[in-house]
Amino acid sequence: MNPSMAITEAPGLFTANGLTGLIFLVMMAVTLIGGLIACTAERLVRSVAGLIVCFIGVAALYYFLNSPFVALMQILIYVGAVCITIAFAIMLAAPEENKKNGPAGPLSGPLAFITAGIVTIGLIVMAMRAKFTSLPKVNGGSVKEIGIQFLTSYSMVFELISIVLLIAIIGALVIARAGRSK
């Protein structure tokens, strides 16, 4: 049995633990439905909408994993920045007439399904068989401790990631400007 926190008996539905579990099931369904829309929708705008739904579900899952800060960052960065940028790119670069977003050929749909199924089942079987041991926690993982880690143990990575972001922004501007006529 892999690590799980101690709730011994099954909670009733209308207790605090039961309602928490119900909300978790709903959020898991939201994540999966959003992902399904994102990867199967015919039109790109619907794909982005599904991606937003999926990311909101993932943010809720982060709440259940004791990380409210990362959950808020997920909504702020992914939903607020990445998805909106993708929506702008769709408006700029994807004319909605002559658009078919479905499978590229008669066989590509089933073959892609088989490939993704093999990958998924392989990962699930691997997770089922593996044994993970839980180690005692050395701190609580609060926002304050994240900040201390960022500026002590991971300060080099922190600086590097800001340089990467700066170069990415400049590079994006240069690439998008090249070849513009006016």
Place this chain on the structure above:
Amino acid sequence: MSFLTLYNNLNTFLYLAAILFGMGVYGIVTHRTLIGMLISSELILAAASINFMAFNRFTAPDPTVGQVFTLFIMAIAAAEAAIGLSIIIAVYRNYKSVDTEDLVELNG
């Protein structure tokens, strides 16, 4: 083992991440436009982040490490989206299309 205690189990998160990863792979293979493939790759990154956070919650001794990693993944994903979308816009300007079947200039 009740359905209502699933959120206290590491395997739930691992299975969910595996399914999201599979959806991302399916989307990358079937989507015909570059933007669709970018959207699916975001799904794969989300699956990786969920795995980091799940192990961070249930097994890691220091619960800040996984959160720090996930924040770095977010920053990398933002940079990747910015670069990818600018490349897509440049491709659209040159080819008037972002369909992968039209971008066959290197096709020998």
